Amino acid sequence: MLRLRHDTAAAIIAMSKKDPDSMMFSSSGALLEGTVFGGVYFAPLLGNISPTMWGFGVPRIGQVIVYSFGRQVGGRSHGAPRDLIDTLGVLAHHSSLGEFDVHSIDNTILHKAAYSEAIDWWATRIDRSLVDLFSPTTYTDEHDIYRPGAHQRWMLNFEQLLARICAITRQPNDPATQLMLLFPTMDILADSFTGSNGIGQLMTPKRISKLIDRVSKRVPDRIEPIIMAPARRALAAAEQVADEFFIPSPNPDATPESRIIHLWNGRRNTTHGFNNNAEILAEHTGRLPPDIVLVPFVYLLDILTDRQRLLERVRRDCQRPPKP
Template identity: 25%
Template sequence: MNRRHTGTAAVAKIPRWLFGGNIVGYARAAQLKLRPVDAPEFRWRIETLERYERRTAHLVERIEIAGPGAPARWEALNRLPASRVGNTVPPALVAGLRRKLVEDTAEDDVLSKLNWLHASMTFAEDDQFIEAACSAFESLGGANTTEGVPLFPDLAASFIRFDQALTWRAGLARVLVRIEEEPALLNTRPEQTDDQMAFGSATGILTDLSLTRDAYLAPLFLCHSPFIWAIVGARQQGVMVYSLGRPIRGREAVAAELIQQFMPAGPASFAGCPPFTAAQMATTLAWWVKQLNELLSLVTDPATYTDQTGEYSPRRQFEAQLSFEQAGRRIQAVLAHQRDQSTRQVLAFAALDTLEGLGLVNFEQAVQLTKAEKVLDRLGALLPLEVAEVLLPSARRAVNALRECQDGFLRNSYVSGGQVALPHKNGQQRVVTVEQATGQYLRVLRNAHHGFGGQNDAGRRRDEVLLMSHSGNIPNDLVLLPYLYWLHALADPQILHRTLAPRR
């Protein structure tokens, strides 16, 4: 008798040669529980350890080194595993960078020194990392204003550790996708070459999971862009984070590099950073890591991608991992590209498209004010109060910008009394609210990456009227909409869980 699949495990064919023929060793490294179902047919039952043991995943953790005003405990970093790949940056290049950013700059050039702190943590060898991290912490703690007042009196330090199990889990999907295309590989592992990985599919667009972690952490550190509140350094084992205890400006009014003279000037002014305390920053960082741990457990769990019989779809996991990382990268780019509003708008629309591909939000709904307000209200209920104080201001700005976008409709024969009459495909006119018309107008802008004019179909006249009826003045903060929906998924990972099952 067939048992109904409970959704906690997946069944898949796994080649005997995996992990050098040590499948049990692979399971241990990937934090998975593997049990044979049909050994002659290579079939195994796969379950994550966190599900099997009914506990929280151990994939991402925050190691507190020093709280605000507290002494540092650098010994907490002694248990970090060794880097998997040696440092490829020549020591002479690192030394030259230090001379340029530290020794050859003015004493009050804080930006150069902060850039060096970031680089020094990234380029340090394993046996030098703790020393480099300690030196960076002392440098930040010793920085003073011209009046001799400490710049960062509430400085804190943490290390966000990403377990290697994440990489092994992601790699399994990549291996099985190729085997699906080339079934003979189930019995024989392909030969490794000097210039190519045997199973290197999409490794160039899935690097943040195993290297920089920007896609997963940058939206947090940039949540009040152009203000920042942390200095970070990526390591293979995770990310070193120095919480400054207060926000500082991350962008200057004038160009810092010559090439920026050829970039758009960006907004003439931007919203000030809301006040939040060092304690709130620490609470928010801990909350973000906790939620990210749960979310990545879900994204890398083979059971997330099973049909009703429990059969695993590695292709669906492969695609979902790529999409999830792409969404984070695009949101990072939106938040970081402060000067180029046109590029930010393109990136924001692209991020919304990626979130739609993940099933998190439909583009048509995402640009509807009613939907955005509901998500914002739910976030207010989901987030702890101290976390909401840090993370919600930018989400509110996104919703307010969507509301302001409705004010761009011009009074004409199509627009009147909060309504817009749009040509319909049957030759009649359809009267919609300004809110609905705003969503349709933003869709026109999203589709315009192919150029304005669109296809000569039933919707062309509607789009022509929308373009004629709106001023085109789009509030700068509209680009924060993807951040709103990303935050929603982080606050409630089950939203993503419901969308990632294999397509029927």
């Protein structure tokens, strides 16, 4: 359908006959490679207790084979760098590797099948989300007309959200990299999935706590400690960020929540430079706990466990007049 905006059906058929092995319209194909190998769909689950691990995946075309260790194991060590490029890490003034919460899961109380059941549960939620997001019937306007542009956008939104979360979990040795990955991940959540006015609203302890309470009720008790581990680490980190204000606000109308929102919007905007956000940054120590980069997990879990909310968001998007 998107291709027909650029060529006639006759022209497309003619090109297909001339070169039947070529892709006639590979729009954003490189951004949707996860649909071929599938690894990006399981990476957030297998990296959800980074920097430790509890399993790994082996991608194949059209499938992913997931192996569970049945317990936590170390993901990164404190020893000598493995590769020469890793020696650059010692030049950083601070390494967060030792500050992550690696005790968020108590393996002594977990059922022996908990990890394998977590994989099954996750696969089911991913499958249902893909059914919704890849089906053309999801993307119709108020006149029941198919909206191919919206279809492409939402497939990309979901794919790139997972890819960015995966990238965060792979970088526990580099807090600067994780933070720079956090901001675009929260941007896609704010702009596309929640409709928030900036990422600040999504980073408050109050909102994160409320979301965790809602999501945890949808997760089976036996796997809840595994699935919810990154969410609870994120909440603890968000609360620590709120405690790092060391002077009162000069604004008498400021509240603890409004200061957090202002701070996070300011920190996110520093990707463009430290310009008009100096005041709020001056009131805060600037310290961000390493686990703060796990906040996107909270919203991903909400997306995976509340199909109706996501579908309603997509439908509202489809009913907006298309941009010229």
